[in-house]
Amino acid sequence: xxxxxxxxxxxxxxxxxxxxxxxxxxxxxxxxxxxxxxxxxxxxxxxxxxxxxxxxxxxxxxxxxxxxxxxxxxxxxxxxxxxxxxxxxxxxxxxxxxxxxxxxxxxxxxxxxxxxxxxxxxxxxxxxxxxxxxxxxxxxxxxxxxxxxxxxxxxxxxxxxxxxxxxxxxxxxxxxxxxxxxxxxxxxxxxxxxxxxxxxxxxxxxxxxxxxxxxxxxxxxxxxxxxxxxxxxxxxxxxxxxxxxxxxxxxxxxxxxxxxxxxxxxxxxxxxxxxxxxxxxxxxxxxxxxxxxxxxxxxxxxxxxxxxxxxxxxxxxxxxxxxxxxxxxxxxxxxxxxxxxxxxxxxxxxxxxxxxxxxxxxxxxxxxxxxxxxxxxxxxxxxxxxxxxxxxxxxxxxxxxxxxxxxxxxxxxxxxxxx
Amino acid sequence: xxxxxxxxxxxxxxxxxxxxxxxxxxxxxxxxxxxxxxxxxxxxxxxxxxxxxxxxxxxxxxxxxxxxxxxxxxxxxxxxxxxxxxxxxxxxxxxxxxxxxxxxxxxxxxxxxxxxxxxxxxxxxxxxxxxxxxxxxxxxxxxxxxxxxxxxxxxxxxxxxxxxxxxxxxxxxxxxxxxxxxxxxxxxxxxxxxxxxxxxxxxxxxxxxxxxxxxxxxxxxxxxxxxxxxxxxxxxxxxxxxxxxxxxxxxxxxxxxxxxxxxxxxxxxxxxxxxxxxxxxxxxxxxxxxxxxxxxxxxxxxxxxxxxxxxxxxxxxxxxxxxxxxxxxxxxxxxxxxxxxxxxxxxxxxxxxxxxxxxxxxxxxxxxxxxxxxxxxxxxxxxxxxxxxxxxxxxxxxxxxxxxxxxxxxxxxxxxxxx
Numbered sequence: 139x140x141x142x143x144x145x146x147x148x149x150x151x152x153x154x155x156x157x158x159x160x161x162x163x164x165x166x167x168x169x170x171x172x173x174x175x176x177x178x179x180x181x182x183x184x185x186x187x188x189x190x191x192x193x194x195x196x197x198x199x200x201x202x203x204x205x206x207x208x209x210x211x212x213x214x215x216x217x218x219x220x221x222x223x224x225x226x227x228x229x230x231x232x233x234x235x236x237x238x239x240x241x242x243x244x245x246x247x248x249x250x251x252x253x254x255x256x257x258x259x260x261x262x263x264x265x266x267x268x269x270x271x272x273x274x275x276x277x278x279x280x281x282x283x284x285x286x287x288x289x290x291x292x293x294x295x296x297x298x299x300x301x302x303x304x305x306x307x308x309x310x311x312x313x314x315x316x317x318x319x320x321x322x323x324x325x326x327x328x329x330x331x332x333x334x335x336x337x338x339x340x341x342x343x344x345x346x347x348x349x350x351x352x353x354x355x356x357x358x359x360x361x362x363x364x365x366x367x368x369x370x371x372x373x374x375x376x377x378x379x380x381x382x383x384x385x386x387x388x389x390x391x392x393x394x395x396x397x398x399x400x401x402x403x404x405x406x407x408x409x410x411x412x413x414x415x416x417x418x419x420x421x422x423x424x425x426x427x428x429x430x431x432x433x434x435x436x437x438x439x440x441x442x443x444x445x446x447x448x449x450x451x452x453x454x455x456x457x458x459x460x461x462x463x464x465x466x467x468x469x470x471x472x473x474x475x476x477x478x479x480x481x482x483x484x485x486x487x488x489x490x491x492x493x494x495x496x497x498x499x500x501x502x503x504x505x506x507x508x509x510x511x512x513x514x515x516x517x518x519x520x521x522x523x524x525x526x527x528x529x530x531x532x533x534x535x536x537x538x539x540x541x542x543x544x545x546x547x548x549x550x551x552x553x554x555x556x557x
Numbered sequence: 558x559x560x561x562x563x564x565x566x567x568x569x570x571x572x573x574x575x576x577x578x579x580x581x582x583x584x585x586x587x588x589x590x591x592x593x594x595x596x597x598x599x600x601x602x603x604x605x606x607x608x609x610x611x612x613x614x615x616x617x618x619x620x621x622x623x624x625x626x627x628x629x630x631x632x633x634x635x636x637x638x639x640x641x642x643x644x645x646x647x648x649x650x651x652x653x654x655x656x657x658x659x660x661x662x663x664x665x666x667x668x669x670x671x672x673x674x675x676x677x678x679x680x681x682x683x684x685x686x687x688x689x690x691x692x693x694x695x696x697x698x699x700x701x702x703x704x705x706x707x708x709x710x711x712x713x714x715x716x717x718x719x720x721x722x723x724x725x726x727x728x729x730x731x732x733x734x735x736x737x738x739x740x741x742x743x744x745x746x747x748x749x750x751x752x753x754x755x756x757x758x759x760x761x762x763x764x765x766x767x768x769x770x771x772x773x774x775x776x777x778x779x780x781x782x783x784x785x786x787x788x789x790x791x792x793x794x795x796x797x798x799x800x801x802x803x804x805x806x807x808x809x810x811x812x813x814x815x816x817x818x819x820x821x822x823x824x825x826x827x828x829x830x831x832x833x834x835x836x837x838x839x840x841x842x843x844x845x846x847x848x849x850x851x852x853x854x855x856x857x858x859x860x861x862x863x864x865x866x867x868x869x870x871x872x873x874x875x876x877x878x879x880x881x882x883x884x885x886x887x888x889x890x891x892x893x894x895x896x897x898x899x900x901x902x903x904x905x906x907x908x909x910x911x912x913x914x915x916x917x918x919x920x921x922x923x924x925x926x927x928x929x930x931x932x933x934x935x936x937x938x939x940x941x942x943x944x945x946x947x948x949x950x951x952x953x954x955x956x957x958x959x960x961x962x963x964x965x966x967x968x969x970x971x972x973x974x975x976x
Binding site: 153155218305307309312314318319343410412434437529532534539 | 943953955
């Protein structure tokens with residue numbers, strides 16, 4: 139009987155409120171199959187940990203610590219923004235990965251990330267075949283941007299969507315209270331450089347009577363039309379809320395945030411889209427405004443994570459291990475929606491060849507014809523993803539998150555120079 | 558026996574996550590004493606509703622709607638930023654208030670706000686004596702800035718503090734995950750133009766192992782010293798979090814947010830302190846950064862309100878009515894801390910003559926000597942205020958907040974022209 143193989147798990151790209159829930163699913167499921175899988179090693183700072191042979195021995199973590207990952211935001215082992223180049227351009231790095239995997243008897247590669255990591259995962263599986271060292275490479279989807287193909291949604295997105303919808307609702311109530319004598323327009327900037335999924339979640343407050351304008355990256359920004367809409371809403375409701383995607387841009391591709399702004403010393407000033415939009419409203423319509431930029435707060439907001447999202451993140455981690463145990467390779471577990479209401483889904487499986495390098499945008503029929511709101515189809519899509527609350531435990535007023543020991547695995551290879 | 562008097566309740570200034578909990582306390586307690594108090598009228602848009610005789614009849618709201626105010630952020634009747642001038646400068650407005658109160662048989666005035674409304678409340682009680690129309694004016698404290706004197710804390714503050722501490726913790730975990738290859742410095746801007754109470758709450762993450770720099774309005778900003786601190790923390794921890802108060806300023810009084818920045822058209826650009834601080838770090842130290850401006854999100858974040866704060870907001874509303882029933886006038890119910898751990902407090906009472914126009918700043922011994930952190934005394938003060946969670950109910954993934962009918966009381970007086 140062949141010697142039991144170890145597994146390697148790494149987190150990639152921007153982290154989320156629930157990527158650790160996927161880690162929890164991977165590690166707990168691997169532990170439950172200790173007859174077939176040896177240890178789970180994690181990459182310290184993602185794939186860089188594999189390249190530099192900086193592996194973390196997750197078997198040194200207690201059952202409780204691993205369980206707590208389910209309610210801990212961020213990447214518990216460190217993540218990395220590091221995209222491996224093509225096989226031709228950088229065969230050296232792929233070969234190094236194989237060496238490290240071989241040296242540590244790793245037979246399973248679980249890579250938890252977005253489009254880039256799906257691509258890397260796919261290449262590793264291809265290379266492992268050609269090099270004759272068998273690696274089962276399974277991609278675990280994660281991205282707040284919700285832009286992976288095939289899967290109905292991506293873990294990480296539902297929680298950001300919930301954060302944005304809840305925050306937009308609360309702040310809109312606030313503005314509504316103040317509008318008579320003070321702030322009339324509130325602008326909230328959210329993530330989404332290319333796809334407007336996150337901004338769309340702000341549109342959910344429409345059904346709570348809030349006059350809201352959503353600015354998507356998918357719709358070219360038309361200042362005159364936008365100002366006319368804000369003006370009309372303030373006239374009819376006394377106030378309005380604007381949810382602007384960071385990727386909102388002019389027809390020539392220039393982002394709203396790029397205003398050629400300079401500080402007193404002439405330095406280019408890096409600003410957000412929210413202050414730009416707010417100032418635009420002030421100058422054209424004279425309304426008092428407030429603006430917020432949620433930035434990391436939105437993607438790390440584990441305190442208001444979607445229960446559906448946490449559950450799916452965990453389940454996809456678990457499914458990845460089960461797929462590996464069934465002999466699958468170069469695949470990604472997916473969410474397949476069965477029905478909207480009641481919400482039902484099942485876990486599917488997609489070949490990485492069809493996932494890698496494909497970006498999923500908002501369908502045009504999810505955005506209202508005027509480009510400023512979301513349609514009923516979009517609401518039907520979004521609603522189940524923000525369902526349920528999954529509160530972390532609190533101690534002394536603050537959530538209790540896991541900080542792991544992250545003990546290193548002894549190195550066996552010569553050092554590798556990162557280029 | 559004298560005819561039963563009605564009560565007037567109004568919300569003033571910036572709203573909070575819990576000001577409606579105070580409204581709930583006032584209205585429920587008044588209803589429980591319907592043998593002594595008639596109806597509770599609320600001012601539509603605060604004191605403006607009294608001046609324009611635009612009163613809301615809260616007796617038309619159901620028991621359930623009033624109960625739901627306890628978990629609804631913002632000002633349910635509308636608030637106003639409207640400060641009555643001195644009696645000498647604007648006797649006309651005070652006299653109008655008296656006329657409206659008299660016309661609607663109002664004998665109790667509950668004013669829910671910060672320093673300015675305490676002052677107005679005090680003046681109304683003085684005037685009512687001199688005019689021979691008895692009004693018992695009771696101030697219900699509310700301010701996220703926590704800057705009212707005598708009371709140990711102000712309802713509204715504990716919830717903002719909890720939001721800021723939770724958000725700073727979550728975002729810090731995020732940055733820690735990314736620091737190896739990406740963001741090393743995260744800057745969070747919080748409210749507090751004059752007092753650093755809210756920023757101080759960000760310092761609570763220190764005890765969770767987070768390297769954090771807090772920039773207070775009470776401490777003159779020293780760029781070189783600040784950059785040296787950030788540099789040292791990034792070197793020792795790999796990353797750091799900066800919590801900057803909007804009121805942070807240079808020794809000459811200029812706010813960090815006022816950079817004399819101009820957009821491409823030469824318009825003065827209204828920015829935040831966070832992007833300024835972030836760009837400063839980038840230019841001096843070269844670190845990749847992210848920044849967030851919480852703005853209204855922090856003060857409306859009912860979803861993560863402090864249970865202690867909600868409870869106290871309600872209790873002070875209730876206490877205000879009880880004080881009125883006992884015949885008190887020109888007073889404010891306060892929180893008197895009895896012990897830190899376990900946290901014990903009782904409701905006290907302060908004369909408005911001692912509250913009006915006094916601003917409470919952070920004691921110097923709450924800020925570390927270097928000016929960048931909070932001391933143990935400060936932690937002991939803050940910790941109880943963020944204790945406990947008081948989650949609203951959810952439906953379809955979003956919190957269920959009350960939107961009242963807000964039906965008008967029939968007018969009895971000629972119109973009043975606001976100046």
